[in-house]
Amino acid sequence: MINEAPGLSAPIAGKKIFFVRHGKTEWNNLFRYQGVTDIPLCEEGREQARKTGLRFAGAEIDAVISSPLSRAYETAENIAAHHVGIKVERLNLLEEVNFGEWEGLTVKEIKERFGEELFYKWRSNQLHVDAPGGESMEKLYERSAQVAKILLERPEDNIVVVGHGAMLRGLFLPMLGLPRSNIFWKTRIDNCSISAFSVEAGNRFVLAYLNDTLHLKMSEAVVTSMPIL
Template identity: 65%
Template sequence: MPVNMAEDGNVAPGLSAPIGGKKIFFVRHGKTEWNNQLRYQGATDIPLNAEGRLQARRAALRFSLAKVDAVISSPLSRAYETAEEIASFHKGAAVEKTSLLTEVDFGEWEGRTVAEIRENYAEIFEAWRVNQLNVDAPGGEKADDLYERCGELSKLLLARPERSIVVVGHGAMLRALFPRLLALPRVSYFWRTRIDNCSITAFGADAGRFVLLFQNDTTHLKVAEGRIASLPLL
């Protein structure tokens, strides 16, 4: 019997997976002063700065003409402020908070610059850079707990009934989450991908699995504001 290629994107090497079904768009929050100072923020609640608020506005405009059924955010203010901007264009899509999206707690590293961490925690910092899913920041969230948290969030998002969801989170947490969404082995992903402030990454969710559609799209931060709403998402 002939195989229906449209029904299964995995039947042969090189075939693109279908992009029908639910879409989940992940947005990293806008910039903060600590981002600009290269300070680790983690679970510390640092608000957006002026640049970050402008970035959030631009991200919101990117979604303004799209259908958005739900907006889900980390409870930390820099993410929640970004999420509120996005939700403001979509009647009935009030921002939902979940602690599963909270940024990784970096313990003793929080508030310190990269240079300060290198100077005072050189050995463990380099080990963490190599594989953050198996090394803990001193006094911070355990790598095992982060891995399990990402698994819980993956199940939650897959079970959501909405067809178009925007999720607003944080750089380290999203870097840990994306391999779980793709059912990849527990390997380091942190330093092998970019997730810029207010970038958009999209996944399709269909037939009980996630498919990466695109990652780290920042076009809306680079064009004239009047053009942003017309930029395609898919």
């Protein structure tokens, strides 16, 4: 039965979608903008991905969908490995935001090469200021809306989506029917965190929780018994 009053804390039933950010890379550790540059997981990231897979091991999962970039795809494979018959599906629309000429650079390097004024204008107002040569926020919101529609129309009841920090922050806005805003630095989505949405009455997405990383802090024995929702 679909919950028509989520504010009353009724049990969550029906369709659920879990979003996972990929595990860490060396560029994450160095605070370099990655974007569409295909940087693989580092050792810490692989351990994070393994524990995330264990977190989902006891859950009912019908589909695992991933960005095509290797750091996300490898994370997704760790989740799918615990579910017989589930193969990771690549969805290009889930690719990270393209940061153009800023990819591979740290904030310090961006300021030195492009000026502090441009960086802080972008940081405070991504709606109207883009990274040089990068993806516009208009394009990000357009593809985010496409992803939200695709996920809503999927027939499966339990879906895991593995993607990237900036793209997921943009995606959650159309899913919740929120207006476009400067969300990049107002929402924390850590590496291998889990965020969950349910689909309620009227095909409406409802945020169940955001940025759960408890499994990364626990022993393997504890992780396998932790609930997902």
